[in-house]
Amino acid sequence: MxxxxxxxxxxxxxxxxxxxxxxxxxxxxxxxxxxxxxxxxxxxxxxxxxxxxxxxxxxEGERNRKVYDARNGSSLPGNLVRSEGDAPTGDAAVDEAYDGSGATYDLYSEIFSRNSIDNKGMDLLSTVHFMEGYDNAFWNGEQMVYGDGDEDMPEQERIYNRFTKAIDIIGHELTHGVTQHEANLVYRNQPGALNESFSDVFGSLVKQRVKNHTADQADWLIGEGIFTSNVNADGIRSMKAPGTAYDDPLLGRDPQPGHMNDYNDTTSDNGGVHINSGIPNKAFYNVAVELGGYAWEKAGRIWYKTLCDELDGSSDFQAAANSTHKVAGDLYGNNSTEQRAVYNGWKTVGIIPGSDNHGGCRGSIRRILHSLFDGSNS
Amino acid sequence: MAAILKEQMDQEQFHIYFERSGGFTGISTSIEMDSRELAPGEAEELKRLIVHSGFFEAITFDNRFVHMPDQFYYNITIEHMGKKRTLELNDGSVPDLFRPLINYLVRAARASKKKH
Structure with missing residues (x-):
């Protein structure tokens, strides 16, 4: 004492x-x-x-990034290799994870006044070099995890590069965390496809902001640079033209629809969450391009507020259309240019905001079938 | 004597169906393998990995993370010595003992795709 x-x-x-x-x-x-x-x-x-x-x-709203190295093992988080403020390590995956999580944090902080993933200043944790030949990235509820692609294959047979290479993938994974703390969309069927779409939307906005691209300058590709030159692919998904990102003998053809008429009723991939996300992705693209300028300024703001204040775990495409339309009216006025752009954006993909038709007759039949056999509301 | 040998050989045979779906890309990959169509060394290695994983033993899986975004889902069916079992796993529930088997099957599926 x-x-x-x-x-x-x-x-x-x-x-x-x-x-x-x-x-x-x-x-x-x-x-x-x-x-x-x-x-x-x-x-x-x-x-x-x-x-x-x-x-x-x-x-106080300061970034706190930590990057770990799994050293090709599966234990998380692994060994801490770079903390906030540390100099670059020279390991591309480590430095990309650090920079990408910083750019994502900045988008949410500076544009949407959000304090990290949970809006309470949560640390941004990333693990790179996860396992061997792990051609994937995911959010595990607490942190981001990135593999190095199929680096275990002979070079001439490799399909994937490391998954930190595309900054929109980093934004995508972090946005799964944001969604978890906001609408918490169930990762199945239409709510799951919306969950994926919100991640693609904000992942793309991170990339566009870093590149200082307006909506008409952006490429709207998700995962650009992830594929090696051994395959014919521009990226993993195209928000501008769903279904056109790749067409290759090894990979097959990009299966994403861009309209409700082509909605894919499937049980695999949690009900096609990575497939049918093409429809709301295209709707966002339509809105952003119609409004012009930087996509995060108006379209992004409408989508962000919708995710935080309007949707819940079981929200489907129709609910997202209705809610973004309402939010556009709240933010910019009823019948404003912005609200009309939202209306047009969804209408073009086959969903009329406010109509409650859930994608027309096919949507109604699908909902009935799902409620009978699947027990879900989507 | 010949009949007994054949029965033993038959018991050594196994058939595998493997599918990996989900992941960030949403691109699935699969392969079907039969020990009779594999080179002897390859069949032995695969059998070793199956035994190592404890595939046919009573294992409990942690399925808390079944809806973890962007993870891979693995569907593995193995028929061996008159037994057949199908397991549905994901990155959140895969026991470490299963990783070598899954890695082997993923590499085989990639190589198979390349051939076709």
């Missing part, structure tokens, strides 16, 4: 000091910082200081 410089410092419990750091006045914050520093010295708990400092930074 002899090290105690102020009687109050000695009796403040850590959680209270933390609270003062987050919410207190500048003078109170300074005193709380002093307490934590001294308490840390006394108890030898440097980690406590670091953790509390991190929480304060998160509350």
């Amino acid at each position: 002899k090290n105690c410089v102020h009687p109050i410092n000695c009796i403040i419990p850590p959680h209270m000091a933390e609270r003062i750091l987050e919410k207190g006045s500048p003078v109170q914050k300074k005193k709380a910082e002093e307490y934590i520093r001294i308490a840390g010295q006394i108890r030898g708990q440097r980690q406590m200081l670091a953790e509390l400092t991190r929480k304060v930074r998160a509350a």
Whole structure:
């Protein structure tokens, strides 16, 4: 106790000091910082200081990125190789994961005033070099995970490059986290395809913002650069022209529809979540191009507000159309240019906002069949 | 004697159907393999991986992550010594012991696609 410089410092419990750091006045914050520093010295708990400092930074809206290396194993998160503020490592996958998660954080923070994935300053955790020959990237509910493609195959037979190579994939995976904390769309059938589509939309916006592209300058490709030159592919998906991203003897043909008439009723891939996402993807593209300018400014804002405030876990395409139309009216006025663009964007893919027709007769039949045999609402 | 040998050989035979779906790309890949059509060394290696995985043993899988976005889904059916079992797994539930078998089957599926 002899090290105690102020009687109050000695009796403040850590959680209270933390609270003062987050919410207190500048003078109170300074005193709380002093307490934590001294308490840390006394108890030898440097980690406590670091953790509390991190929480304060998160509350104040600062990025905190951590990139781990799985060293081709499957244990997560792996070994920490780059933290916030560290210099580039020279490992392309590590540095791409770091930069890409930063660009995604910036889009959400600077454009949509969102404080990280959970809107509470969550750390951005990425693991690269996951397993061997792992041609995939995914969000596991807590972090992003990236494989190196099919690097275990002879070079002339490789199809995929590392999955951090496309910045929109990083934005896509982080957006799964945002969706989890907002609408929490069920990862199956139409809600699942919407979940995928929101990830493609904001992943593409991350890329467009980094490249400073307007809607008409953007390529609207998802996963550009992921495929090697051994296959005939521009990317994994095209938001501009679903179904045209690849056509190759090894890969087959891009199966994405761009209209409800071509909706794919399938049970595989959780009810075609990566296939039917082409329909809402195309709707967003239509809206963004009709409005012109930077897609994140108006179309992105409408979609973001819809994801956060209007949709729930069971929302389907019709609900997304209705909600984006409503939000466009709320933000820009009824019958505004923006609301008309949203209406036209969905109509072009076969969904009329406000009509509640769920994609016409085919949609109605599909819903009845699903409710009979699948137990879902989509 | 010949009949007994044949019966033993038949018991060593196995048939596999493997499909991987989902993933970020949504592009599925599959392969069907029969031990009688494999080179002896290849069949032995595959049999070793099946035994290593404990495929036919009572294993419980962690299915909490069944709807984890963009993960792979694996459907594996193996017929061996009169037994047949189908397992549906995903990246969140695959036990580490299964990884070598799945990696082998993924590589075989890729190579098979290349041939055709």
